[in-house]
Amino acid sequence: MSKFSLKGKSAIITGGASGIGKAISTVFAHQGAHVHILELNAEHDKSVIPDNIGISGKANIYPCDVSNHEQVMETIKNIAEHGNIDILVNNAGIAHVGNVENTKEEDLDRVYNVNIKGVYNCLHAVVPIMKKQGSGVIVNMASIASSVGISDRFAYSMSKGAVLTMTYSIAKDYIASGIRCNCISPARVHTPFVDGFIKKNYPGNEAEMFDALSKTQPIGRMGKPEEIAHLALYLCSDEAAFITGTDFPIDGGFIKLNG
Known part of the structure; x- marks a missing residue:
């Protein structure tokens, strides 16, 4: 038996056609998952996952703005009509550089809408489905900025701090429903x-x-996107069945060794 197999599992990955999200989509598909990519830019290459990926994985891409509640609910409802949703990876996010003085209201709103409301929208759509199934795994993409101070990252740090605490809340509220929820905190x-x-x-x-x-x-x-993807794979695999409610820094020593 292959370790960390996702064969037969269905995974939703937001922002899954570029950067870290693309690496997660590719690794999950290689491990046998049916990957459902939610991507704002519908023009992204739909062949993000090559055909010859291995055992049984495949991918579909859906144009979806995670900050749009109705769009997210409709897209995830359509995915769920074809079977279980076993995994959700809330990866989509945007950055912003600035302290509180030079962060405009529209900057704060833009970061909030994607990095916080976008995570909420996907959780709000997926958790009832997983609860009905009696099982599910959620991984949220947080950041080292969730737990340590980063210069000129006021809005971004605010949003990633919220992702961390949303992770704790989901893990606590739905542990009895068979849902595990963890987060990953990368450095650069x-x-x-x-x-x-x-x-x-x-x-x-x-x-x-x-x-x-x-x-x-x-x-x-x-860090390399593939390194983040391999941690996400472990957390979503059956080998991590005893892990929930935990933040996993992957930071080249940044949190503990700086300063």
Whole structure:
């Protein structure tokens, strides 16, 4: 028997066509899951998961704005009509740079709508389905900013702190219903977003800034999307059946070794 198999399981992954989400979608499909990707940009490549992925995994992509309650409810209802929903990974999120003084109201609202309300919308749609099934696994994407201070990340830290405490609430309220809920707190991960941020803000100094940002992690480099995906795989597998209500930092030593 293969360890960490998701064969025969159905997984919803928000923001699953790029960055960390794409890595999670790919790893889960390789392990046999039927992956349902909720993605804001409907133009994303629908072949994000190649055909020759292995045992039985496959993927479908659905245009869906996680901040839109009605859209989320309708999309997840349609997915549930074809079978169980065994796994939910709340990965979709946006960033914002700024302290409280230079964070505009519209900035705060935008971050709230995706990073907090978006997680709520998916939980609100999926938890009753899992409760009726008597089983389910939820992984929320938090951040090191959920638990330690990060400079110039006021709105983002607010949102990821909420993701952490929502995780605790779901785990507590639905443990008797057979639902496990944990969260992952990455430090800086090398994704296309990071490359775009550097290119936009430090034109001509990309390599220097990439090196500087990498060195903010005590381990000396950024994380890889696949490393986050493998942790998500473990938490969603049957091998992690005794784990719930826990935050898992994956941070190259940032929380404990900085300062």
